[in-house]
Amino acid sequence: MPPNLHAFLILKAVRRKTKNKRKIILLFSKRCLHLHPKTKNQSVFRKMTNKIKPFRAYSIFATLFLVLLSTLTFAEINEPTHEVLHSDSAMVAQPHEENNSEKAVDITAVAFEHILDSHSWHFWGEGHHSVAMPLPIIIYSNTKGFQLFSSSKFEHGHASYNGYSLVDEKIESIDTNESIVDLSITKNVAQMLLSVVVLLLLFTSIARSYQKHGVTSAPKGKQSFFEPLIVFVRDDIAKGNIGEKSEKFVPYLLSVFFLILINNVFGMIPIGANLTGNIAFTLTLSVFTLIITNINGNSGYWKHILLPKPYYMWFILMPIEFVGIFTKPFALMMRLFANMTAGHIIVISLIGLIFVFKTIYIAPVSIAFALFIDVLEVLVAFLQAYVFTMLTALFIGTAVADHHSDESHAGADHH
């Protein structure tokens, strides 16, 4: 039956019985789809819709997630003004928040509170309404030995406990003769432990499924998300920069890549800690890179540093090359730290514009920009993990490279 005839018959039917208009229109639209050459029968049409459905569900989920993310970020900094308004109108006399109403919202303080480490995991709220998880405090003092207690004992720095007090997130002893070493599980440490647990669970389950099924079938579930990343690190980053000896360094590169990646992503969640924006964390990673690079450096690498080629330039080039050993990991450390910290500061500053201008009309602009920066930060989260791993591989590659074949290449990397 030609499609035009279909349309004609349906139109006739519409004229005859217009009781259930909606049903007929539906029927009509279904018939019209037959006009398209590719959708010859109903099953093809069904297949098409089946294909579209999961994609649509996914995109709705992604949009919701982004909206939620931006509102959560918003809500987090929204709290201080609530407090201000509250004490402004009701004049509630609170002992330590007297001049809150006159004080402008200090965005820098809010930003730094989000970026820096803390002895309690602050979720939301301000003052007495804040919701925070106290974390264990472990200190070693030269007089009292090891001590372990909860950070809730300090009551956000308002109380002292056992001769110790918390001043600007730093534990100080009342006794001046006592010197203490703070080994506490801070917010950053707690997040690192959490991310390690997540990574262990994820990768052991992935490894187990490879053990069970081998590589005979296509990867499923989380395996299919992580396999391309793992293969990318192994083939493109490790093999591409190190060469044949890359096999030995793949475990380290994979660990670094996924540790940085997962912590970058956790840091973007509003209640997450800014671990990769902590210089101690990036310092530790870059020290690992420094040690691994120099332990595996072959004679060619050391000759290049200690006896650079034009011998009459030795006394200039040798110190430069020697300092170069340390500047490369230093740049790695600074790059990751600065990128992640700056990203967080930019998002908070954009949201903070609302409170600086004290008007709600700036909110759409700042939320839109914050959302844009947040999406950009997703890219940066992957990119910084990639850049750190790639440069680590590059440094290892120059250290283990065969000197004869790669002389010009190794020379080019230093300039």
Add this chain to the structure above:
Amino acid sequence: MTGSIAAIGAGLAVIGAGIGIGQIGGHAMDAIARQPEATSKIQTAMIIAAALVEGVALFGVVVALMSK
């Protein structure tokens, strides 16, 4: 006073990054126009180079923040 000087420093860092990323983007576009089939490779290299330039600019931003 130190705050405004830090702001000038941050601005100078941004100028440097702008020149750097502009150069990278412009030359990458030239390269893509010459060899459209190598687009993906050029894009990857471009993003890495842009990230490195951005990293250096962020050093400036962080120093400006810290001096406050």
